[in-house]
Amino acid sequence: MINYWDDLQAIRRKRPLVHHLMNYVVMNDAANVTLAVGASPIMAHAREEVEELAAKADVLYINIGTLDDRWVESFILAGKAASRNNVPVLLDPVGAGATRFRTETVLRILDEVEVGVLKGNGGEMMALAGVAGMIKGVDSLGEASPEIAERLAREYGVTAVITGPRDYVSDGKRVAIVSNGTPMLQYITGSGCMVGSVIASFMAVNRDFLIASVEGLVTFEIAAEKAERKSSGPASLKVNLIDELYNMKPSDYEMARVELRG
Numbered sequence: 001m002i003n004y005w006d007d008l009q010a011i012r013r014k015r016p017l018v019h020h021l022m023n024y025v026v027m028n029d030a031a032n033v034t035l036a037v038g039a040s041p042i043m044a045h046a047r048e049e050v051e052e053l054a055a056k057a058d059v060l061y062i063n064i065g066t067l068d069d070r071w072v073e074s075f076i077l078a079g080k081a082a083s084r085n086n087v088p089v090l091l092d093p094v095g096a097g098a099t100r101f102r103t104e105t106v107l108r109i110l111d112e113v114e115v116g117v118l119k120g121n122g123g124e125m126m127a128l129a130g131v132a133g134m135i136k137g138v139d140s141l142g143e144a145s146p147e148i149a150e151r152l153a154r155e156y157g158v159t160a161v162i163t164g165p166r167d168y169v170s171d172g173k174r175v176a177i178v179s180n181g182t183p184m185l186q187y188i189t190g191s192g193c194m195v196g197s198v199i200a201s202f203m204a205v206n207r208d209f210l211i212a213s214v215e216g217l218v219t220f221e222i223a224a225e226k227a228e229r230k231s232s233g234p235a236s237l238k239v240n241l242i243d244e245l246y247n248m249k250p251s252d253y254e255m256a257r258v259e260l261r262g
């Protein structure tokens, strides 16, 4: 039994502060999506302030999408400050496997920071599981599997979330498969980054990160399904998606397509 609506209401009551180190491409959209579900975003990546912010945030979301060496320094400073203060961390390994710099940065963060949720697309997550060649830039070239999610969860001590036509979530013991969403999401840049903001918001109110991840995926993807009906293409889908997140109703969750094992 997953209490989607109760936890969405909890986000709206608490208005948790979600500190994002978010790439330049998606920064504005991620902030709007976070507001639409009722949380409070701040986008900040200066090394002069990230420790102070991450220590006081309700959740830290590190997205490596437009990294350089200054950003990497900030990822580590913010991540360690969050870990010291029991602030949950979500890591999006954007483009892992596409370059050595990205893969090595992700591995360094996983080593030095207490990451709660590691969320990437099939190609990124396969690269981190040792399956090369399934990523082109930031786009996945194939679907992963529940077994890869399980393996990543155990290897890195995280809840692994692999997005795609079906999403695979595992904490190493349990596995969840989410089949909501629409293929048109592939034509909006940052749909993966944005679903990360929704998952991070649920992590602020539910410390069972497998459940928080499923809640975030389902909420975002049901909103996307509803938005698609009103949209003529990716641009209007993005606008309608923010509206549908803001307008979620308890009965919308009857559309959830989730298989939970273990």
Ligand SMILES: Nc1ncnc2c1ncn2[C@@H]1O[C@H](COP(=O)(O)OP(=O)(O)OP(=O)(O)O)[C@@H](O)[C@H]1O
Pocket (backbone or CB within 6 Å): 120, 121, 122, 138, 139, 140, 163, 164, 165, 166, 167, 180, 181, 182, 183, 184, 185, 186, 188, 189, 190, 191, 192, 193, 194, 195, 217, 220, 221
């Ligand atoms: N073919 C599909 N059918 C249904 N939902 C999909 C499909 N492809 C992706 N999605 C959904 O779109 C969202 C983003 O997933 P995706 O794997 O495309 O992220 P991504 O590649 O990291 O995106 P980006 O790099 O643009 O942020 C997820 O909620 C996922 O479930």
Ligand SMILES: Cc1ncsc1CCO
Pocket (backbone or CB within 6 Å): 023, 025, 026, 065, 066, 094, 138, 189, 190, 191, 192, 193
């Ligand atoms: C297109 C793109 N390039 C770097 S980050 C990003 C956003 C989607 O991952």
Ligand SMILES: [Mg+2]
Pocket (backbone or CB within 6 Å): 092, 094, 120, 121, 138, 192, 193
């Ligand atoms: Mg992504």
